[in-house]
Amino acid sequence: MYGGIEAGGTKFICAVAASPTDQPEATLTLPTTTPDETLGRCIAFFEPFRAHLKAIGVASFGPIDLHRQSPTYGFITTTPKPGWHYADVVGPLRKTFGVPVGFDTDVNGAALGELRYGGGQGAESVVYFTIGTGIGGGAVIDGRLIHGLVHPEMGHLAVRRHPADTFEGQCPYHQDCLEGMACGPAIKARWGRPADELPSDHPAWEFEAYYLAQAAASVLLTLSPEKVIFGGGVMHQPQLFPLLRKKTIEILNGYVQHPAILERIESLIIPPGLGDRAGITGALELAHVASIASI
Amino acid sequence: MYGGIEAGGTKFICAVAASPTDQPEATLTLPTTTPDETLGRCIAFFEPFRAHLKAIGVASFGPIDLHRQSPTYGFITTTPKPGWHYADVVGPLRKTFGVPVGFDTDVNGAALGELRYGGGQGAESVVYFTIGTGIGGGAVIDGRLIHGLVHPEMGHLAVRRHPADTFEGQCPYHQDCLEGMACGPAIKARWGRPADELPSDHPAWEFEAYYLAQAAASVLLTLSPEKVIFGGGVMHQPQLFPLLRKKTIEILNGYVQHPAILERIESLIIPPGLGDRAGITGALELAHVASIASI
Numbered sequence: 001m002y003g004g005i006e007a008g009g010t011k012f013i014c015a016v017a018a019s020p021t022d023q024p025e026a027t028l029t030l031p032t033t034t035p036d037e038t039l040g041r042c043i044a045f046f047e048p049f050r051a052h053l054k055a056i057g058v059a060s061f062g063p064i065d066l067h068r069q070s071p072t073y074g075f076i077t078t079t080p081k082p083g084w085h086y087a088d089v090v091g092p093l094r095k096t097f098g099v100p101v102g103f104d105t106d107v108n109g110a111a112l113g114e115l116r117y118g119g120g121q122g123a124e125s126v127v128y129f130t131i132g133t134g135i136g137g138g139a140v141i142d143g144r145l146i147h148g149l150v151h152p153e154m155g156h157l158a159v160r161r162h163p164a165d166t167f168e169g170q171c172p173y174h175q176d177c178l179e180g181m182a183c184g185p186a187i188k189a190r191w192g193r194p195a196d197e198l199p200s201d202h203p204a205w206e207f208e209a210y211y212l213a214q215a216a217a218s219v220l221l222t223l224s225p226e227k228v229i230f231g232g233g234v235m236h237q238p239q240l241f242p243l244l245r246k247k248t249i250e251i252l253n254g255y256v257q258h259p260a261i262l263e264r265i266e267s268l269i270i271p272p273g274l275g276d277r278a279g280i281t282g283a284l285e286l287a288h289v290a291s292i293a294s295i
Numbered sequence: 296m297y298g299g300i301e302a303g304g305t306k307f308i309c310a311v312a313a314s315p316t317d318q319p320e321a322t323l324t325l326p327t328t329t330p331d332e333t334l335g336r337c338i339a340f341f342e343p344f345r346a347h348l349k350a351i352g353v354a355s356f357g358p359i360d361l362h363r364q365s366p367t368y369g370f371i372t373t374t375p376k377p378g379w380h381y382a383d384v385v386g387p388l389r390k391t392f393g394v395p396v397g398f399d400t401d402v403n404g405a406a407l408g409e410l411r412y413g414g415g416q417g418a419e420s421v422v423y424f425t426i427g428t429g430i431g432g433g434a435v436i437d438g439r440l441i442h443g444l445v446h447p448e449m450g451h452l453a454v455r456r457h458p459a460d461t462f463e464g465q466c467p468y469h470q471d472c473l474e475g476m477a478c479g480p481a482i483k484a485r486w487g488r489p490a491d492e493l494p495s496d497h498p499a500w501e502f503e504a505y506y507l508a509q510a511a512a513s514v515l516l517t518l519s520p521e522k523v524i525f526g527g528g529v530m531h532q533p534q535l536f537p538l539l540r541k542k543t544i545e546i547l548n549g550y551v552q553h554p555a556i557l558e559r560i561e562s563l564i565i566p567p568g569l570g571d572r573a574g575i576t577g578a579l580e581l582a583h584v585a586s587i588a589s590i
Contacts, residue, residue, distance in 0.1 A: 157517070174546075222449050224441065225444060
């Protein structure tokens with residue numbers, strides 16, 4: 001059995017399953033409180049499966065430390081979230097269960113899950129964006145997760161302001177970056193109502209598609225992925241995808257001449273094939289990968 | 296011996312060397328005319344070394360086809376350059392010499408050369424920008440060159456306009472993208488004089504650093520490389536690097552809290568360690584890699 005934790009800033013989702021795509025034996029959703037309490041409840045959830053647990057995978061909110069040689073490897077690091085500044089996530093799990101613990105960002109986990117089991121099957125390169133309370137982006141390139149100096153933080157890419165948009169943006173670091181302009185709370189702050197209460201012909205979607213298309217174009221120009229997947233709560237709006245695809249084509253304006261962009265963009269910019277299970281499937285896949293790497 | 300070709304839109308540079316870092320036995324610089332004539336002159340240059348040639352590497356202007364299964368693998372594809380639309384580069388070399396031919400973009404080649412032998416030694420992830428007649432960017436991530444759907448085209452990233460800049464931009468596809476605002480010809484068009492004739496305290500450099508810093512910030516947020524290297528003719532301005540580093544820090548504004556950014560940015564954003572030899576060294580390294588892959 002594999003254990004998975006999708007560790008979000010608002011809630012944690014835990015699952016135990018025979019494989020990343022099997023129906024889980026058990027799941028638990030819990031609110032994110034203190035690290036001790038939250039990780040304690042995760043540990044209690046996995047405890048009955050101890051004898052069968054091969055590995056645990058954690059797909060976590062960030063920023064996180066992914067450098068295996070670092071003394072704070074497996075920690076959530078400089079988050080402003082109270083109590084979680086330099087919180088050790090991997091350590092308690094590894095100490096309690098003595099199994100390999102895979103660890104990556106929530107969006108890298110989802111990108112990996114989508115590549116192996118979702119909308120990215122058959123591709124070697126996938127970028128996964130989540131558009132929700134915040135915005136994050138992860139990537140698998142040539143089958144491998146991108147780390148590097150830190151890890152991708154695509155939610156904070158600069159965007160150009162829509163000419164008709166007077167909302168000032170709400171990112172505490174960059175004000176009008178992608179997240180500052182296009183995350184769920186930004187939509188709510190701009191229009192006075194949450195995204196899921198806005199009608200499908202509301203001008204909000206024109207703005208939203210404009211910002212998300214800039215993100216899609218930027219990753220197509222830097223990472224050149226075969227799939228750009230947009231998940232998260234804000235994307236539960238079927239009218240958003242056609243707008244987003246149209247604007248991505250407009251922004252690229254014929255420069256990247258590939259049929260996947262010019263003729264088949266509905267197969268390039270897609271919702272997650274795993275739907276809202278992309279995150280937990282990715283966490284279980286991180287466990288799967290960790291169990292193989294430890295053999 | 297390895298053969299290398301740095302294939303640019305204006306000139307080709309050929310070299311033959313015992314290793315990518317050895318002093319070449321011979322070099323040739325020739326203007327880019329027709330594919331037949333230009334590749335013919337390259338072939339004539341390598342001919343005397345035929346018996347000793349283990350492999351040839353080509354670091355080429357683009358866009359190019361890097362998909363080995365494609366019928367146009369090894370071609371320059373949709374370039375507007377007269378005569379070069381779907382020109383086969385790898386085919387004639389392989390046919391003539393019967394050796395493995397490595398092929399990648401000029402900037403991917405330079406990124407690889409810098410990672411192995413230049414300013415990126417010790418790093419696993421490097422982004423290389425060239426700022427010259429055009430702007431291009433290549434990347435090695437976890438030791439591997441990025442390809443994907445096509446290959447990176449970072450020169451066409453969207454940038455925010457400097458508030459005091461009235462230049463409209465000159466990219467035929469995007470008008471005011473990075474290349475449209477910050478390549479050598481854009482500087483000349485904006486100020487009426489080529490970059491290398493502008494004094495070091497000219498306001499041009501403030502604008503230039505502002506655009507290049509956006510490129511640096513964007514790749515740090517998407518690819519998270521350990522080194523961001525800026526080469527090419529426009530970067531032969533020592534005053535540009537401190538400005539570029541300062542503005543990159545301003546744009547990121549403390550969001551990515553890593554000492555490499557906050558404390559040691561002069562080691563993160565750097566000129567090429569190989570100087571203007573980054574491109575040809577990269578081409579020779581592509582030959583070296585191709586010779587190993589073929590064993």
